[in-house]
Amino acid sequence: MPYHIAVDKAREAAAGKGAIGTTGRGIGPAYEDKVARRSIRVADLMYPHELPALLKSAVDYHNFILTQWLKAEPVDYDTVLKDALAWGEYIKPLVDDVATILHDVRRDGGNILYEGAQGALLDIDHGTYPYVTSSNTTVGGALAGTGVGAHDIDYVLGICKAYATRVGGGPFPTELHDEMGERLRKVGNEFGASTGRPRRCGWIDLVALKRAVQINGINGLAITKLDVLDGLETIKVCIAYEYRGKRRELAPLDADGWDECKPVYLEFPGWQESTAGIRDWNKLPAAARAYLRAVEELSGCRLAIVATGADRDDTIVLDDPFA
Template sequence: MSRRIVVIGSQWGDEGKGKIADMLTGRARHVVRFQGGHNAGHTLVIDGQTTVLRLIPSGILHAGTTNHIANGVVVSPSALAAERAELEARDVPVADRLRISSECSLILPSHVSLDAARESGARQAALGTTGRGIGPAYEDKVARRGLRVGDLFNPSRLRERLEVALDYHNFVLTQYYQVDAVDYQQTCDDLLAHAEALKPITTDVTNALRGACMAGDSILFEGAQGALLDIDHGTYPFVTSSNTIAGGASTGTGVGPGYIDDVIGVVKAYTTRVGGGPFPTEQDNATGRHLAERGNEFGSVTGRPRRCGWFDAAALRRSAFNNGLSSLGVTKLDVLDKLESIRVCIGYQLDGQRLDFAPAGADVLARCEPIYEDLPGWQSDTSGVRELAELPPNARAYLDRLAELVDTPIDIVSTGADRTDAIVCRDPFG
């Protein structure tokens, strides 16, 4: 059955999108990354072997699947080359399975310098970025001074556009942030050195996906960061620099929304967040430490520890509406196995009023106090369970309550790190 499905993270990222996407990739002919950069990692565990992907889509490990990095992604040529080399060292035929849009914006070394200068400088509060140049690259894209992958194959055009970009970047770096400039010639040489390897896999991804739609192929669109980090709909300014919600799958690929059949929102059975920003259910205590230790809550790309807290249904209701969720994929249920009691945030108190839908903006959300409902734990091992009927009754009741609170059915439940550690309640590909 031909289906076109978007898989997005529905919280503040790190929900386990990579695993869910990898599980579903076997049913898709094409897998498409539509936003973000190498600041997000998808961790896949297959037969005990761990693979961390940063730019390359999760379907790269599947034979017969074409993987696309679409126009909404910002690309560091050096980071892509390093990731490609890691996979090819394991005999993954990346060149056969990967295509990249000529319209992807490039991340330059000066973008990385700007990112680092902002985070470490005293002129503004740190946002907790990964320092990989993602934000500055998107800024240049919007300002229409950015370079694109296609420029790598036209050296004279690349030199001209790079000179304009670096003239601006170096002025800001040296005069505003009082740090060193980035060398033009070295940057130009480094970029051109990647052209030969990238040219055979560069294409018009939108046209390729149009052909896939016309042929009736199934397509899986995968996002990077979570929906609550969306530049327009997240907890601004503590957000990423791209549209992470499901609508970004259209703007980031050129595939119109009418071609999309379903949206699966991936959520943890609890909530985590990396970096700054409001987090109403955060548990900066023994419970939070327990969740972090059991869930191995450290960034797959940065290694940064994640802040941990209880499941937040009020925040997820907003995310569900923003994304038009068809269903949920719940991950890390097994992390809750040892808890006697589990709390779920069902709404907020704000200035004496009850809110069931998370408010817009970071400042207001930071003033919200969670309203909790206590549910009994199951205190038995669910890791590796693959049938819904084999879950403890209280674990099933917990999942039922989450689905009820968000008014969204659960399609998949992950019960461990490996690809096969999961319960499929409904196959999204039919």
């Protein structure tokens, strides 16, 4: 809602250097309302005679936060109500019982693909809190968000770049603050899809990847943007952390602890040939195949897909769950 966006932006501005680095789209405040049970839900839009009172309460609450705490401008109730009533008319034909639709598809033998957003370690429960999003971005989020059961998930594909990126604040042990980091950003076109912000870039982090595999029950890895690494003399892979004088192969469970970690690297020879657009595993440079197999072995998760370019067909499928 407009007041969620206003609160999100005002709160980030007020936080200064302590800002989390949200997209400014109001996602966090919207989830706060959901948990506090004061949300305007899609179902509420279907009852236009009851909506004004519900919306008045929500707008008053958020305007108090905006004006009294964040010292920002309030939102206009009449405008929000007018827009919400129009949204209700537009959305009404699209509303249905999603859980039942999905159940019927499964019963009739159909396949369903659930696509998660963001990254496993941005999960509100299992991520680098508080530098996380406001939802469950792990496999459990697909269950809670759709109303299907755990037995309806047959295969979990984890998607991972051939290097590591992060948007916004938070710990990032393998981040590169040098020419290599800038090269990855430029060649990989690493700018936020929602905001256009430059992504932080670094070497692939198998400690973080192993945590993602663990908390999602990942069956296979899809490694993308292999071609971004073309032309490098050497490629580093983080296999462990040095944490308070000890070696750790699993990450701490809190952001402060994670921020203390220093990466322990293995170096692999790079390749000078172009991998862009290659669609056959055997046509990849030997060094590229060795790098990918090392990631597979060290992460403990089978390699399923390798993507070598932005085109949909620039894909090598090694493990087809439906074959």
